[in-house]
Amino acid sequence: MSRYRRNAGATFSLKYHLVWCPKYRRPVLVPPCDTRLKEIIGEVAVESGMTVHTLEVMPDHVHLFVEADPTLAVAEIVNRFKGRSSRLMRQEFPALRSRLPTLWSRSYYAGSVGHVSAETVQAYIAAQKGV
Template identity: 35%
Template sequence: MRIDKSIRKKLDNNNHSVFSLNYHLVLIIKYRRKVIDDEISEFLKEVFIRIAPDYKAELKKWNHDSDHVHVLFKAQPDTVLSKFINAYKSASSRVVKRAYPELRKHLWEEYFWSRSYCLISAGGASLEVIKEYIEKQGMD
């Protein structure tokens, strides 16, 4: 398969493939408790940065609101996203409650994160552009 050099520069690669896998992840605090401030967000971000390489992932952008975080990250084709996200949620929940014991009074039970999350693939092109590109293949 031949890929234009200008496109290849924007892609990641391993031994057998080139790829660009970017994801937008939203994690919500259990019961939407408003417990995230700048300091706690930075702490949660550092946990993400520590865990990500174990799952062949890399943080690209991080931001927060008082009851959720937004994460843009890159991954590889063999990254098992659900395992990575669950490992992050478990580890970060444990260490943030240890580092900030005052959080426990705002949370019910032992949970920090909601069980659910939002994960959206974040590509560089819209679906319409990709559809058009595919439709035009083989027309030379």
């Protein structure tokens, strides 16, 4: 696998660490819900052209390390995962409907992950003036 991906107009390496929780941080992501959630996340990623590098479903939160095209904003990526999974999980597991008004809380954590540190990028940009 190449270090960079390409589309029609860009060469990129955009990877994100995403974390989100069920409403009220309830520990509802237990078997068989956790397995189904992993399947749904995989389906959404394939349909959207994203690559899931790592996925862990804990009883009260989800950790996802995903690579995406620059045409997708981080908020859109999270909304795709949370939206589809909430709808399908609540249809397939009625207990989730009775215990929670919605499956996911409105918030999430997103952190970008790169191959170089912020200091390296700053030094590179500063060095360009002298070129």
